Amino acid sequence: MTASSTPVKNPVPIAGVHHTARPTWKLAETVHFYRDLLGLPLVHAISARGWGPEDHADFLHFFFDSGNGSTIAFFYYIGTTPPDFVAVRDDYRYRASHTAWRVTSREDLLAAREKIEAAGIEIKYQIRHEVIESIYFDDPNGYSLEITWQVRPFGQVDLDDAARTMDAAVALENARGQTPFTKIDQVWSGKAGKLAEEFEQAKTLEEVA
Incomplete structure (x- = not known):
């Protein structure tokens, strides 16, 4: 673990x-x-x-x-008056700060989209990514809003993968003075190395038993 x-x-x-x-x-x-x-x-x-x-x-x-x-x-x-740092920006880093509301079914997600569009609010896009499907739109301030349906509950495989992912990423961040952290491939490689170590350890324990 x-x-x-x-x-x-x-x-x-x-x-x-x-x-x-x-x-x-x-x-x-x-x-x-x-x-x-x-x-x-x-x-x-x-x-x-x-x-x-x-x-x-x-x-x-x-x-x-x-x-x-x-x-x-x-x-x-x-x-x-609003300071410069709150100005709306067409930048993915600006939109990273957003509010996401939850619905409990895809039917509710589609119903929410219908009601929002009927109110004259533009839906920017609808997308399914990994375990959620979401619609996105903006409020009058330019703040990004999301309504999301989680297609399945998180399981043990999600918990284990999240731990390995973040362990690998944190290790790379801590080592930035020695090796630049610039690509997601580095995280995947770190996870693969850790999984290989765990596999070898489990194999050794089986042989000893």
Whole structure:
């Protein structure tokens, strides 16, 4: 068993995602999109005069119910303008930060797509990748949203593969001062080497037994 696949004895006692939060400078459009078009109930709003540092702007922090006890939230900083680092970029690294909601069947995924398109929201694409099938679209702020259906539950093979993958990748990252880490092939090669070692160890144990 690899180190990263060893169960933690005392894991952090969390019970799922409560909320994700991002800033918005499009207050009316954001409320209209999530409440009126997607139909997510507006369930809570905090209004505050600054917070923490002296230069912190007054703000609204508001939450929409996104199902199963979770919410999606936004900060609206009153009287401010968006800084350059939040500008929308047509870049896969920008879109790596996104919110993904879960549905429990492909029928629900297709129904979600139909309702979203009926509301006049463009679906950017629908794709199945490994164990999930998803639709993707953007909110008025340019934030990427995903609705996903997991086609099968994770099994032991997924846990074992995830441990081997991340062990190999971490080893490569730690060795970057000696060998550049530039290609996924390096991860695959590291996994293959580890599997070969495990196979030889198991074979030796069988011969001894």
